[in-house]
Amino acid sequence: MHSTITNHADAALDFNVDEARVNWHDKTLWFIREKRDLVSHAIPEWEQLRDYASSIKNNVLSNLSQYLKEFEANAKANGAIIHWAADAKEHNAIIHEILKKHNIDRMVKSKSMLTEECGLNEYLEANGVEVIDTDLGERIVQLAKEPPSHIVLPCIHKKKEEIGELFHQFLGTEKGASDPQYLTGVARKHLRETFLTRRAALTGVNFAIAETGEFVVSTNEGNADMGAHLADVHIASMGIEKILPKQKHLGVFLRLLARSATGQPITTYSSHFKKPQPNQELHIILVDNGRSVHLGKEDFRNSLKCIRCAACMNTCPVYRRSGGYSYHNAVAGPIGSILAPNFDMRKNKDLPFASTLCGSCSNVCPVKIDIHDQLYKWRQVLMKEGYGAPAKNASMKMMGWVLSSPKIYDISGKAARIVLKYAPFIVSNKLNPWYKQREMPAPPKESFKEWYKKNRK
């Protein structure tokens, strides 16, 4: 299933070979979008909440260094051990060091898109550490040796029959069994045993509070708590943008997060971690990995407001019909398409074009990131920086030339209409992507300009 194509349009073409599956994928995610609409529309102050969240995050981004220092001081005072990682490599090495110090070679991990971004699992496995993902969706894709295709619903691309097959292979369920309750029961038992025998647990961080030095992890399965409470060592990895100034700000975000993500009023667990338990070590790793450079880009900095709810993916008509892997990054969809070029423009030059700029993403975003405007702006940056294909550059130059001259425009338009009328085979063939699934417009006998000259002057 997991495509290795690194160009969105090609991967999307591949995804669309099985139209029935595209329909299923689209409907599954649209169902989540509808749930999101239902619960958000039930809150009269919803749009005001989005404004608050956006303002709080803008304040954080403008005072980030100060809040980070405040968080560090308070977390240290609470007894946590703070690490700073400039990039993915440092982040992974810090975790490896902590585990080595405690002679630990097996670890449980709850959902963390940051560790996906850093490629932590692969790194640790190469260094002899076994990592078990404890979020059910993540565990499923881990068994399938695939990355998550969605940041909130990691295995949303898999049908229950396919999950049944995986469980049969790895967890010994009956062949052909696909009842979700049965499969979840087996996974639960398997994960319980894992929890009881692992001495280290890694969690992500949804929100870190500067004022108190605590952090909050939101899950539906309680797997972050189960891991963190049973382990001797709790490691929490967070991007430096996850800071909130004060505890009172949390209410705004907890109300927005789950409603935007899955249409739930709140996640089942919103767990606050403040200090280590007796005889436990609590490590917090603050990761930059390109974020401070990103923060310096005026047009693009506010994408760091993202709280990873995935509402933009669920609503995106392109994502629903191309699948998470077509974005070839840990974070897919519209938000992934504006984050990824910050890391690597060349590798991700296709992503800002994987959109119709319909704007639905910006409307569902709980922190009001101007996603579709940033997609537009990234297009300008990428083409100016010379990442356009030579043929595209030439055709756009040509178009600019034709359209800046009324005379050439009139002649070209007439020529196009003549071609459509007398030689339609020139455009109506398989070399023309329009014609593959669509007819060409029927040419009229004259342009409006020609009509106007005859009828109004």
Next chain:
Amino acid sequence: MRVALFVPCYVDQFYPSIAIATLELLEKFGCTVTYPAKQTCCGQPMANSGYEHEGDSCSKLFTENFAGFDYIVCPSGSCAHHIKHHLHTEKDKPEGEHIKKTVYELCEFLTDVLKVTSLKARFPHKVGMHQSCHGQRGMHLSQMSELTAEPFSKPGQLLDMVEGVEQIKLDRIDECCGFGGTFCVFEEAVSAKMGKDRVADHIRNGAEYITGADMSCLMHLEGILKRQNSKTKVIHIAEILNNYES
């Protein structure tokens, strides 16, 4: 009221009847309409492809053509949106700024400026409304389903004034059709799939016609309908509002 008629390039070349309907409608409501004959294109195809910088001469030409009118009216939310938000004005400041402030999509011009409350038009058909994204989310011609806000629709309001029109309900009221400018060829697979899904929604709910304020989206949907030999047709809203079918 001196109104300049801004005709999208593909409407001029391929769908002149829409421009004629727009012109006649505006004249019917007492506007003095001029069609600046040297207009070509607003430059959006280049800008959306990342080549805003190749569109400077388009912006310049547009500003020359459309300076000095009370209003500029365009039968396309998308082209009007491009001018309003992306016209390059550094060199021609006052004219450019005036253009940006006075450019209107046809429906909003009728409802907000001319404050039209009745129309002499008849179109006895079941009609599905396609909300084109730039018109809807960019120009706020209609409320957006994502927001927690009161619903409204300027094109819908106008269609309600047309005798015989029965507006059908869609399963997804404002999902993008997948046209997306050059997206329709560079991302052909997703574009066509989105178009097929939109068309299916209209057909499932009984549309004889799919209408909208942007012919670009409708041209894409028309291409799909024709390939499917469907009986359902597309028609630009200007042609319904200017129609007397008995």
